[in-house]
Amino acid sequence: MSASPDVGVGRAVVIDSSAGSDASVVERSWDDPDSFAVLFDRYADGIHRYVARRLGTEAADDLMAETFVIAFQRRRRYDLSRSQALPWLYGIATNLIGRHRRAEARRLRALSRAASTAHAEERGEGEAMEDRVVARVGAESTRGSLAAALAGLSARNRDVLLLIAWGDLDYTEAAEALGIPVGTVRSRLHRARRGVREALGGSDPTTSREDEREDEEAHRG
Numbered sequence: 001m002s003a004s005p006d007v008g009v010g011r012a013v014v015i016d017s018s019a020g021s022d023a024s025v026v027e028r029s030w031d032d033p034d035s036f037a038v039l040f041d042r043y044a045d046g047i048h049r050y051v052a053r054r055l056g057t058e059a060a061d062d063l064m065a066e067t068f069v070i071a072f073q074r075r076r077r078y079d080l081s082r083s084q085a086l087p088w089l090y091g092i093a094t095n096l097i098g099r100h101r102r103a104e105a106r107r108l109r110a111l112s113r114a115a116s117t118a119h120a121e122e123r124g125e126g127e128a129m130e131d132r133v134v135a136r137v138g139a140e141s142t143r144g145s146l147a148a149a150l151a152g153l154s155a156r157n158r159d160v161l162l163l164i165a166w167g168d169l170d171y172t173e174a175a176e177a178l179g180i181p182v183g184t185v186r187s188r189l190h191r192a193r194r195g196v197r198e199a200l201g202g203s204d205p206t207t208s209r210e211d212e213r214e215d216e217e218a219h220r221g
């Protein structure tokens with residue numbers, strides 16, 4: 001089973017702070033490895049959801065687990081001045097996704113074709129089509145169009161867009177995740193959103209109006 005590229009932005013993570021900040025958890029895990037499980041409990045679902053949107057549910061199971069294995073192995077190199085580990089984890093996950101670029105591109109193209117086929121089949125039902133079917137076809141068509149638009153982006157621009165739209169990271173966190181300057185994040189995001197809007201006739205379902213205004217202002221600045 002594969003997950004479709006949902007329309008909309010990511011969800012904020014609600015953290016139980018009783019175990020301390022992420023940085024304190026990582027530091028504690030140096031002497032008490034079992035305590036690293038706190039980060040898994042906090043972020044595994046979000047990492048899995050992000051990878052599933054990009055590569056499908058089956059691949060997400062493996063890559064989510066691998067993300068935390070790598071993070072655990074690298075925990076002594078973690079920058080303890082960074083209180084939140086989520087950008088670090090998203091960076092690891094995105095690097096792993098990078099090993100599957102062709103699979104991601106094939107999946108996006110397949111989703112686009114499947115949505116187009118479903119739309120054509122439903123149109124053949126004519127006036128007897130029920131409202132719920134119309135709504136479903138509209139949603140599938142939107143997801144298919146978005147998949148096609150994402151497939152048309154460069155890998156670097158797509159990474160930035162999806163870390164912000166689906167990972168719910170801000171510019172600084174996305175820069176930390178990818179190991180690039182914030183200015184580069186802004187430039188890539190602007191190009192990605194412009195590409196999506198051009199592909200979708202002016203709309204961009206991965207962002208809100210506020211995000212679009214912020215993107216334009218940041219690019220002008």
